[in-house]
Amino acid sequence: MAAVPSATWQMLDQRASGEALPRGLDALWHAGAGVADRFVPRYQRLSRRAARILALEKHFANMADAKLRKTATELREIFRRHRDRSSDLERAFALVREVAFRQIGHRPFHVQVAGALALQSGCIAEMATGEGKTLTCTMPATVAGWRGRGCHVITANDYLARRDAEWMGRIYRFCGLSVSFIEQQTPPQERKTAYMADITYCTNKEVAADFLRDRLVLGRLKGLSSTLLARIAGAREMTDKLIQRGLHYAIVDEADSILIDESVTPLIVSGHAPNQEQIQSFRQAANIAGRLQSETDYQVDHRYRDIELTSQGQAHLKALTAEIGGLWRGNRRCWEMVNQSLTAKELYLRDKHYLVDDGKVVIVDEFTGRMMPDRTWRDGLHQAVEAKEGLQINPPKDTYARISFQRFFRMYHRLCGMTGTATEAASEFWQIYRLGVVTIPTNRPCIRKNLPPIVLPTESDKWTRIVQEVHRIHETGRPILIGTRSVGTSEHLSQLLAAENLGHQVLNAVYHQQEAQIVSGAGLPGRITVATNMAGRGTDIKLGRGVAELGGLHVIAAEPNESARIDRQLFGRGARQGDPGSAQGIFSLDDEIVSRYAGNIAAYLKSRNAHAKGDISSAPVRAAFRLAQRRAERFALRRRKAVLRTDHWLDEQLGFAGRE
């Protein structure tokens, strides 16, 4: 029989999709186990073990390079054959520590080793930013590399993939491992060799896209047996086109954003399917939508982002479509098109949800503020927005393959991750990925002052207060970072600050080219930076000279986020690595999170504080904000679980169509 490379074999042998989420009593039990799991004192155990590893320092420090290499080779053999014992792992980590010191001049600290052990045991390690996560993951990655089935280190962006692969590569190569990285522009042939390396640095998008391309190559061959049969039947070259070698081990950096925030975003491989008639109809729909009147013809529900046609509107719509033939004859399709156009008109706002860049509609991620040039809205919404803006309409693309990151990462045989904020999402990590969370303390104690939030009754009061605060702190010379939830609000704040003659920098999608530069300057004395919450994530804000003495960076959150986790991420940008710093939220009862998820309470609090001008923050008000956030988190988790369930259901129903 024709030989199949073992990497391909392993890939084909992999399970088609993750296990279904448990249901009913099982789900209850499973969730309960997750709660119980949080009370396991994992860190203490890891810390003791890390101390044992640190104790081996002298032993390895005394070895010559050649001896060290030889020991690495010995360990590699042990791990490759899965004959390793607990002491071998400790030796391996101690060895990597030594190698790191010799190659890049950093020797991982106690907490980093503990973090590495957490990763090794299949957990999410919660480590504050600036604590050296890049270095931490070298230890488990080396061990995984030695095992010989490949190890993917998933980074937040291409730049980090390249930087980390090059920087840490020296450690790996010393340990006898090959390292590679994948960027968006890496050509397919190089990708194949990159994936064949022991350790591959790449972004979640690239690795998932390559996975989908492989699936497309395999087409309807579903698994190992059918592929082998096909090879016997003569389809030889098929397996040669495969790029990846199976999803075995992944270390995910910024695990919360990849595994949770972005998890239901599907990655789609698509192709063009021009359809002139349809393009015409999008324009007609936009035209019709323009002639319908809000309130009289239709009503907009902003809370649920929904449009409803009134009976008058229905009549009007009938009259408007009467003379046009074609697809407008059918009632349902016609309303669907108009609905999309109205949604585009009323609910998708330029510069908030999208930008027009070079004659194209570019989606703006509402939360990161990043432009997403390769993303499109589905079901004709994108075309409706293009028609609304009067741009050239790109026909909807045909989907070839599609997977959500949630499903993709559940397919890994072993998964672990690192992030700055994970405890808030511990139940989701557990329920969806079966990952526990271990909180690793910082190397030096954190001395950030978290000031109690200031809450104001209305939004305009809030902006005035924020400007006042900026004034006050700016006078002391401390740098200030103000986090907003969306690009729109950051622009608004920028105008307010400009009106007060406060010189500042804005970091959002519009200026994303200068992102790194702005972020690195944000710690200089007297600097005011306005940024969307997620912008520039992963880049350190280093304090300028003399700033630490003034009190460090002050972070202001201008709006509560969907999750307390993201608030904490923002606050975590100041006072890192033992630096001083302070953080405070300045919120109002008009903010979207409270008005959407605790509307009744917010309305009540507002009526009670109708005449108050200043800060109305009190225990019940703060509780209302917490409640709203918790509701939002729960809602989001439920939605993500529902997506996973639907995917699983579809898999079952469409078993005849081959796997996704």
Place this chain on the structure above:
Amino acid sequence: MAVERPTFHESWYRVASLRPRLLSGVQVHRQHFRGQMWYVLENSSNNEFSRISEGAYRFIGMLDGRRTIAEVWRICNEEYGDGAPTQGEVIQLLGQLYCSNLLYAELAPDAESLFNRYRARIQREIQGFLTNLLFVRIPLIDPDHFLNRWVGIMGWLFSWVGLMLWLSIIATGLTFVVGNMRELVHQSSEILAPDNLILLYLSIILIKISHEFGHAFACKRFGKINGTGGQVHVMGLMFLVFVPLPYVDASSAWVFRTKWHRVVVGMAGVIVELAGAAIAAIVWANTSTGTLHIIAYNVMFVASVSTFVFNANPLLRFDGYYVLSDLLEIPNLGHRSRNYIYYLIRKYCWAVKGMQNPANSPGEGIWFVFYGVVSTAYRVFICVRILLFLNSRLPKELFVLVPFFAVSAIVTWVIVPMGRFIRYLATSADLTRTRGRAVTSVLGGLALAVVGLGILRVPDHCRVEGIVEPVRLMIVHAESDGFVAGFLGSEQKVTPGEQTLIEAVNPRLEAERKSLLAELRSLQIRRRIAEMEEVAAAQILAEQIEALHEKIARVDVELSSLHLQPTLSGTWVSPDIERTKGSYVRRGEQIGVVASLDDVRVRATAGQDLAARLVEQAYEQLEIRVKGRPDAMLTGKIEKILPAGQEVLPSEALGYAVGGSMPTLLQDPRGLRTAEKFFEIRIKPAPDSPVRLLSGQRVLARIQMPAKPIAVQWWQSLRQLFQRRFHI
């Protein structure tokens, strides 16, 4: 989304380019339901059926293995516009067909998912088995071959000739039944006698086997006429409340095009049973005694009663249900009526938008509401009845099963649906916008129920049975032997010293008196002589005279007691007094009663379960009803509750043996000794009542107790039920 049926579906790409078709073995049958066309797909290899709508079939019909799904979808859209299925609907339809093993795609089936599906099915079956222990089905044999061989002979029974024959048999049977009605009713009391149980069960088996074969042959016969074969592949045992009975799977009748054929198949069992009952009636009427006679009676009983209570009853999931749903042309009536009621609640109580109406026509909706409400109520009722029946009839060793079933019934019918409901309320996506309203309305309903059941006080009462007795009573016995010479007629008022109740003569006594008097005289003379002659002898004679006087006095008393007089005023009751004239009564013989009938009281008995409540809580005033006279109602009041338990009833009329409510010991021939101690309540009827209570009447006293919430009352009765059973 405000769009109810979005045209596109994000997973469309997975199916768009496939060229599936129906499996070659799949047969398609067209049926009309309430004026709409439906298609039933039959997979003849596993006897499974799927019903799809006309629109769906138009789509499926175009899949021929050469066109891709995308092509067919486009054709459908051009052809039918809004009526064409959306992408999502197509995916759902294909998934449904695939999961029913009706679809052939050019790919090899995914073996893993096949096995998963199989496992899930087995798991579901086991779950169904465990949650429905009172109705378990075990498939055993495949009777198809046997039926094929005999259908030629048996099948003609389901024809016009058969109908005529059947009608004549039923008519003959009925004439015999009407002619022997008295005897029939008389014999019915023996049907549940212990020595008849085995014969009864045998008759049930006999009847049920013919019942099932009735279905099977009817299915075969009409299958032949319809050309669908009418396969019957499964026959087995069903444990209905632990009683093993046969069953047959005649579901292939679902594909028959004419609804009357389906109805007849559904009715076939009942038809056969009724014919059996009629034949049994003929046999029974023409035999007098012996096993055959008894079996015939049993068959008659079972075939008629069970038919009307169970099989023909559309509220239970037996034949009647399927016949009804065929007659109404609403398949899956039970399930869909529940869905429809949920739909109504969601739409109108909770204002959920964009719900799909499960009813295809307004007529269906009405039926759904009606059937849903009635069948649920009946189901609860029958379940409680079965539990109570088990509770009272199961031997003690098996009694542990009752709480087990009660718990399993509560879990499957109360807790699990409640859990689902709460989960639905808390998390469902349908309710995102109206969750507040939904939760409020449910809480409101719940609050109403709590107030109604738990807080509002409702009068509480209990009923005790008693017997009417006069307060004062003199039983007149003959005090000495004698021939009755005269008497006072019965039912006359008497007062002491005025009348003589009965006069008798006793010649022997009178002769004795005379002889004693003669002897006395002789002694008196002898004493007088002795006084003169010998003083000592006179002394002795005086003593003898003294003794003789006493003797005479005694005889006098006896003689006077031949004239009996009343000692209290009242009514003289001696119904047979006329017959005593001239007859000889012996001493101690009861002759009649003098009782004051205006002054009666009720002696009621209460079991231990009631006693404590009665002593502590009962109001004095109560209502009394005379048994057998529902119109007669009078009031009374509790005079006294005798606190010590007694074992001997005041009258045998209160005992079990003669239809009373108190269980008596079997060993006691008089039926007075009770199985457990009871408490006696003396009740005094109100003096000015319109109805006169008569001594010896059995009455029911309705004792009023302080008003209590219904929940408390239920809880008390439930506790009593268990206490009585366990003697805790």
